C-alpha cells in the first residue's frame with residue numbers, strides 16, 4: 001500500500017520527466033506578467049509577479065504563474081523564490097472584479113485556476129520561499145503560506161482579512177494558513193479579519209525572518225534553500241509531499257465540490273453586498 005503510493009508519488013515528480021534546459025527559463029515563454037531569473041551560480045530561480053498596479057491575481061497572471069512554476073520545476077532549478085516587481089505590494093490577492101456580478105462560466109474557470117495555482121505552489125517539488133517585499137493580503141498571503149519559508153520587509157501587512165467584507169475562505173485556504181500558524185491563531189485571525197504588521201507576523205510565526213531590503217530578502221531566501229543541500233532531491237520532494245498530504249487530500253478528492261461551494265457563496269447577496277462595499281472603499285481611499 002505504502003509502496004504503491006510512493007511509486008505513484010515518484011511518477012508525479014515532474015523534474016524527472018521534464019527535459020527543457022535552464023537557459024530557456026530566462027527567455028520568458030509567457031506573456032510577461034511574470035519573469036524568471038535564474039542565478040547561474042546558485043541555480044535558484046526567482047519568480048517575480050509583474051502586473052501593475054498591485055499584482056492582483058487575474059486569470060492571466062495565475063496562468064503565467066502556473067506555467068512559470070512548472071518551467072522552474074522542470075528545469076531542475078535548486079529552488080524557487082516568489083517575489084514581486086512592485087516595491088509596495090507583493091500581491092493584492094484575487095482580482096475582486098472577477099468576483100463582482102460574475103459571468104458564471106468565467107467564475108468557474110477563475111476559481112479552478114486559483115485551485116491549480118495553490119496546488120502547483122504548495123506541492124512544488126523543489127524548495128520554495130517567498131520574499132514578501134510589499135503588502136500581502138488575502139490570496140497574496142495564501143500564496144506566501146504555500147511556500148516553505150517567508151522573509152518580509154518592514155512596514156507592510158500580511159493576513160487574510162476576508163471576514164471584514166463578508167467573505168469566507170475555502171477549507172484548503174484555511175489549511176494553507178494553518179500549515180504555518182497554530183490552529184488557535186488561525187481561528188482568531190480569520191474571525192477577526194486580521195492583517196498582521198511585519199513585526200506581528202514575525203512574532204506569531206507567520207513569517208520566518210525580516211529583511212532590510214529586497215536584496216537581503218532574496219539572499220535570506222537563498223540561504224534557506226541552501227539548507228537542503230545535503231538532502232537527496234527525490235527523497236526531499238517525497239518527504240515534503242507526505243508532510244503536506246493532509247492539506248491537499250480533501251481538495252484533490254473533491255475539487256468540483258469546492259468549486260460548487262465557492263461559486264454558490266460568491267453568488268449570494270451577502271457576498272456581493274460585502275464586495276460592493278469593499279470596492280467602494282478602495283475607490284474612496286483616493
Ligand SMILES: CCCCCCCC/C=C\CC(=O)SCCNC(=O)CCNC(=O)[C@H](O)C(C)(C)COP(=O)(O)OP(=O)(O)OC[C@H]1O[C@@H](n2cnc3c(N)ncnc32)[C@H](O)[C@@H]1OP(=O)(O)O
Pocket residue numbers: 053054056088089091092093094095096097135137138139140162167168169170261262265266282283285
Ligand atoms: C465557501 C468559500 C467561499 C469562498 C469565496 C471566495 C473568497 C475569497 C477570499 C479571499 C481571496 C482574495 O484574495 S479576495 C481579494 C482581497 N484583497 C483585498 O481586499 C486587497 C484590496 N487592496 C488593498 O487593500 C490595496 O490595494 C493594497 C493594500 C493591496 C495596495 O494599496 P495601494 O494604496 O498601493 O493601491 P490601491 O489601493 O490604490 O490600489 C490600486 C488599484 O488597484 C485596485 N485593486 C486593489 N486591490 C485589488 C483587488 N484585489 N482586485 C481588484 N482591484 C484591486 C484598486 O481598486 C486601485 O484601482 P484604481 O486605480 O482603478 O482605483
